[in-house]
Structure formats: C-alpha cells, structure tokens
Amino acid sequence: QVQLVESGGGVVQAGGSLRLSCAASGSISRPYAMSWFRQAPGKERELVAGTSRSGYRPFYADFVKGRFTITRDNAKNTVLLEMDSLAPEDTAVYYCALGQRTILSTQRLPTHYDYWGQGTQVTVSS
Numbered sequence: 001q002v003q004l005v006e007s008g009g010g011v012v013q014a015g016g017s018l019r020l021s022c023a024a025s026g027s028i029s030r031p032y033a034m035s036w037f038r039q040a041p042g043k044e045r046e047l048v049a050g051t052s053r054s055g056y057r058p059f060y061a062d063f064v065k066g067r068f069t070i071t072r073d074n075a076k077n078t079v080l081l082e083m084d085s086l087a088p089e090d091t092a093v094y095y096c097a098l099g100q101r102t103i104l105s106t107q108r109l110p111t112h113y114d115y116w117g118q119g120t121q122v123t124v125s126s
Helices: none
Strands: 002-007 010-013 018-026 033-039 046-051 058-060 068-073 078-083 092-099 120-125
Touching: 002 092, 018 033, 018 092, 018 120, 033 068, 033 078, 046 068, 046 078, 058 068
Parallel strands: 010 120
Antiparallel strands: 002 018, 018 078, 033 046, 033 092, 046 058, 068 078, 092 120
C-alpha cells in the first residue's frame, strides 16, 4: 500500500507563485510515474505535469505554457511542482498521483495511476 500526502497549497494573487510538494510512503517496490493532476469545480480531473517511471522525464499539459516545473527527489520519494505566473484559471484542487504501469501511452491519463493523495487547494485571486 502506498500513501501520498500533498502540501503547499494556498491562496495567491494572480501572477504569484506557489510550490506544491508530495511525499510518498509505504511499499513502493517497482519504478513509478509520479505526477500532478488538478480538478476545478464542474470539470474533469486533468493532468498538470508528471514524471515518467523510467528516466523520470518530465511532461506537461499544454496550458502550463512554461509556467510550471516538476522535479523529483527519488531518495525521498517526493515530487515538487513549482508554479509561477499563476492565473485565476489555475484555481483547483491539485492531486498527487503515483502509477506503476509499464505502458507509457497512458501516463497523461488519470487511469494510469493507482494511488492518489487527498488533494491540496490552490486558489488564485484576480
């Protein structure tokens, strides 16, 4: 069993920055993809940024537009999401996810991931 705990959410003005962190614990016996998703009210959960299970290559949603950076610390089983130039449209609950599937084609989809954190609220005011 794997547990994920997110932190770092909060309220920030438009144009500001936040850093989210996610720590994984438990039995992690295989390589894993570790990624961030978000879900706004009335919308489906969508990818923000992720790291692949092998090589930890970063990948991003198009709406990031270079504003966010994802990094991984494998020694601590953590992943960070640095978010800059935040806009009101970024307001959502942000979820950390961990998946251990070997196929790469689904790593941008929520169905790729087996474990989820409880989420951390990010609110961007105008």
